[in-house]
Amino acid sequence: MSPPSPSFLLPSCLSLLSCLAPLAAADNAFWRIPPSSSKLASQARAAFSNLCQLLPFSEKLSIGQLLLVAMVCGLGSGYWYLQRYSWSSSRGTVSSKEPLSDGLTPPARWVRGVHDAEEDDPGLLKKHSEIRSYTTSRFTYPSLRVFYRRHPQADKLPTTPAPLPLLVFIHGLGGSVAQFNPLLTSLVNLASCLAIDLPGCGLSSFAPKKWDAYTTDTLAELLAIIIEDYREKEAGQGVVLIGHSMGCSLAALLASKTSPRPSPVAENVVGLVAICPKADPPTEEEAATFRKLLMIPGTVFDLWRRWDRRGGPESASVRRFVGKDADEETKKLQERFNSQSKTPVWRRMAAGSIPVYQNGEPMGGLPGRKVWSGLEVPVFLVAGEDDHITKPAELEKIASFLGKSHPVQIELDEKSEPLVDAAAPVDTSLQREVSAGTESLELESESQILEVDTNVTRSPHSDPSTPNEEFSAVPPQLLKPRAVLKTTILPSPATHALLYTPTTVRTLAGLISDFLHTQVSPRLSLGWQLQFLSTSGKWDVKNLAKWQAVAPVSEPIAGIFRAMKTLREVDESHCPEVFVREWQSQIKYIVDISHESPVYDPRGLEKGGIKYHKFPTVSKIPPTGTEVTSFIALIDRLREELSGPSAYIGVHCHYGFNRTGYFIVCYLIERCGYSVQGAIDEFAKRRPKGIKHAHFLDQLFVRYCVGLKRAPTL
Structure with missing residues (x-):
């Protein structure tokens, strides 16, 4: 394989020569060898004299100039080495005659290695993506990756006066759709989702190049x-824009009534979520400086980026986004995103974000006060306390643009009331728009937070969903929700990478879900959707088979609990009589958290020496803070009455996974010192496969996010 012609190094060499020429002056003290009578200095001068005799032009060059030549040669050699290293990692051969992309840097496929965007693409994105071509008023973009997943039960949910809003995800400078994958994992079952790799990013081709x-x-x-x-235009579908970093600025341009180029989307935007937003464009002086920096040849810029990535996951380029104390998984993920960002694309987008100032007013580029002030929809601003790319202070600026006085943040501790994913007040005058044969909505649950294995088909027996316990009326859906502002600062160590960092993404997903169903549409409550879609009887043939397939009792959990499915009086193996005979020596209390009266006679347990306690809660909706507090108080009291090391408390809802798991996890965190993830893992280990509903998991992370700062809704 032949290396490319070194001609593309010429611009960088000339640039360095012009920048470093003052240092190379013969009389510059930086390069002088101080006069000394020492033997070392004499030997150095003798060696230099011998070297000069070997060079035909040596008499015309000073020491500084020779060192400059050596520096440039070293730069070229280093760049050639880095490029050759990348080529050796390539999966194919490249002709040395192939033209260079951007005229400066090698084609992107030359550097395809362990961080190939296509091979690293998460399963959820692969399954629901397509490559499309789009033409604007000036340009044609021939190959754009578009991710679109329609709500799996969209046709069974109410569509009057409009279907559920379309959630649109917009990444930032140097980003890609893959950065939203962990967030999509939680939100993809809430509404239809759309995400686009901007040209040259992710799996979209770098074309056009203008x-x-x-x-x-x-x-x-x-x-x-x-x-x-x-967008389902004929049905009047609304749009919620969810942006990250520079994607927030693009979202603001699309949604604002005062955008310099009004968009047809603006009339249909019903909400905006800005994650790590930038409030205003660079100043006139900053813009001039940035333009000068962007004049640096692409080769030099790319070389600096490679130098900045030295150390891989421990490099400065990674720490800049995720912080030095980030977990190894997050560092590797950030390294992947950094390596997939193409220098020519980054430079073009960066240049395009810089405004041109006319009479002191910015024109084009990133939006500022004028655009943000034109938002007339619910707005949710989120920042990370340790974000040094777009700092939390940007939220206060945007709040002032919106005419809101930014209130003092409320700091929550582990005992604070969590956000409740409950349906809003309902309009009982609306009729249920679903056929009697509707099946319950089944959530996709990923085995890992950052990846989705779409090849695994989950058996309905292994992922049961509690049948509906009561009729759920249809809440209203406003076509024009009231304009409000909500702000949240996630505590340290939340950084610019908070939307794909495992320690923060669940909390972020819970906060966004809460904003969507409380401020945009109550129909965006996953709990309400599950209730609405569950029309089958609790003990019909299908659900009876599910119940029978579930293990009756879990292994001991933290030496305190046994998670159970509900008993059934007419069942041959899991009825009170058999249960007492098999478990009376170990389980001393049963806490029934199902909403309705039990389908067994609790007196059968009491006669056998197992005490029964009713603690009713609603299915499919995460328990409230008050319910959690009451449950913990009840368990504390029961534990005081227990005697013996093998005495357990049985807890059951219908199947013993979601509500049961939520309450037990809360107890392990608040009373047993478990971390949130540790408690979730402990429950899943003892009761495979643990809590199934993604919105339950999200709310657990929100509830126990110590130091979370939220301001009242404005």
Whole structure:
């Protein structure tokens, strides 16, 4: 394999020569060898004299100039080595005559290695993505990756006056759709979801290459066209924009009534979530400086990026985004995203985000006060306390643009009331719009927070969903929700990478879910959707088979609990009589948290020496803070009455997974010193496969996010 011509190093060499020429002056003290009578200095001068005799032009060069030549040669050699290292990792051969992309850097496929975007693409994205071509008023983008997953039960949910809003995810500078994968894992069953790899990012091709095709305004126009292509326009579907970093600015341009280029999407935006947003564009002085920096040749810029990535997961480029104390998994993920970001694309988008100042006013580029102040929809601003890319202070600026006085943040501790994923007040005048044969909504549950294995088909017997316990009326859906502002700062160590960091993404997903169903539409409550779609009887043939397939009693959990499925009076093996005979020596109390009266006679347990306690809760909705507090108090009291090391407390809902798991996990955290993830893992280990509902898990992370700062809704 032949290396490319070194001609593309010429611009960088000339640039370095012009920058370093002052240092190379013969009389520059930086390069002088101080006069000394020492033997070492004499030997150094003698060696230099011998070297000069070997060079035909040596008499015309000073020591500084020779060192400069050596530096440039070293730079070229280093770059050639780095490029050759990348080529050796390539999966194919490349002709040395193949033209260079951008005229400076090798084609992207030359550097395809362990961080190939296509091979690293999560399963959820692979399954629901397609490559599309779109044309704006000025440019054609021939190959864009578009992820779209329609709500799996969209046709069975109410569509009057409009279907559930479309959630649109917009990544930032140097980002990709893959960064939203952990968040999509939680939200993809809440509503239809759309996400786009901007041109040159992720799996979208770097075409066209004209710099004007990557300005902020041009990208906003492209996004508007794609959104309108997927939005159910005839049904009047609304749109919720969810952006990260620079994606927040693009979202603001799309949603604002005062955008310099009004978008057809603006009339249909019903909510905006800005994660790590930037409030305003760079100042006139900063813009001038940034433009000068972008004049550095792409080769030099790319070389600096490679130097910045030295150390892999421990490199400065990784620490800048995730912090030095991030877990190993997050560091590796950030390293992957950094390596997949293409220098020519980054430079074009960065240049396109810089405004041109006319009479002191910014034109184009990132939006500022004028655009943000034109938002007339519910807005949720989220920042990370340790984010040094877009700092939390940006939230206060945006709040002032919206005419809101940014209130003092409320710091929550582990005893604070959590966000409750409950349905809003309902309008009972609306009729249920679903056929009697509707099946319950089944959640996709990923085995890992960052990856989705779409090849695994989950058996309905291994992922039961509690049948509906009571009729659920249809809540209203406003076509124009009231404009409000909510702000939240996730505590340290939350950084710019909070949307894909395992320690923060669950909390973020819970906060966004709460915002969507309380401020945008109560129909965006996953708990309500599950209740609405569950029309089958609790003990019909299908659900009876599910119940029979579930293990009756779990292994001991933290030496305190046994998670159970409900007993059934007419069952041959899991009825009170048999249960007492098999478990009376170990289980001394049964706490029934199902909503309705039990389908067994508790007196059968009491006669056998097992005490029964009723603690009714509603299925499919995470328990409230008050319910958790009461449950913990009840368990504390029962534990005081227990005697013997093998005495356990049995807890059951219908199947013994979601509500049962939620309460037990809360107890392990508050009374037994478990971390949130540790308690979830302990329950899943003893009661495979643990808590199934993603919104239950999200709310656990929200509830126990120590130091979470939330402001009242404005």
